[in-house]
Amino acid sequence: MKLYNANSGNTKRVRIFIAEKGIEIPRIELELGVGTRTAAFREINSLGEVPVLELDDGRIITESLAICRYLEAAYPEPPLMGRDAFEQGHIEMWSQRVFGQIFMTYGLLVRHSLSLFADVVDQVPEFAETQRKAIPEKWRWLDREMSDGRRFIAGDEFTMADVHGMTVLMIVDGIGHPIPEDCIHVNRWADTMRRRSSYAA
Template identity: 35%
Template sequence: MKLYTAHRAPNPRRVLMFIHEKAITGIELVPVDLNAGEHKGAAYRALNPVATVPTLELPDGRCLSETRAICSYLEGLQPEPNLMGRDFAERAFIEMHDRRVEWYWLLPIANCVRHTHPGLATLERPQFADFGRSQGEKVRERARWLDEQLAEHPWMAGERFTIADITAFCALEFARGLMKFDAGAEGFARLQAWRERMAERESARVF
């Protein structure tokens, strides 16, 4: 299999961390240069017509895009350690938390960065600075929500580490790097403590 990925982008990192947590080997990593627009070229669009990363090319030539779909495939390929739920009920609740983190935490971070950071101007044309700043405000609102959630359980989806933690961590690290968002300095002590626990994981240090 081949995984088409991009350095430092949060969605490829989600898949890379998932692969590392699963100890899956034998996947060739193929870098895609986003700044050069390689993802919009004909060769890459033949694999993924919506021109996003990551994309997983299967041995039979079929291609999977969308982070959650790729991880679902890999979970089925190698069920242990389980990261997406052991029965239908747990799977549903883990997916709920994962999707909440993706849509209400990662997406505003990405919108803020894409519309305010000068280094992303080549990818987001035109940039809408006011929209980006408003998304940055939502990032802080959602950080408070996550901090409150972590008062109820130690991990994003409950009592154990799951894919929802990978999604949240990749989002937070993206915000730390390009928004200079510091959960501890912003007053979100539980979120910061969770981040420090996550940062100790080998999968977090590799990528």
């Protein structure tokens, strides 16, 4: 296998997942917005997006969540997406919540404010500002949810929901707009995540 990689939130998600699984997958490094938009790369992924996982037989899987699902099935230990039906549903619920409520808020802010994405979307600076203003309350929502004392986002074990959360933390560390200081439960979780070896992946 090989992973087509660039400096994006979605590839960070896959790299964290791979590191937490303890597996080694060679990478082909591309420059975001340059190498990902060449005709040669579009032959691999017509959308010109990373990550892309190429299997040993040449088959291709794109989209970070699809890649993670493949790797979960191929390398079931440690389980990051649940062992039984309830765990799988519960972890997916929290993964979707973190992705939809927090990751996408940062993602839309980035896509509508950074020049890198100017030829990808019709940027609306006013919309970017609405996303920036929404960020603190998104974190406060998660902080209230985590006030029950759980160690991780979906409970007492590290899961895919935390992978989504760590991906957001990497964006925070890159562009700012940090977690509000009054979010004591989320900040405790964030400090723990930044100390995990996979955070450097």
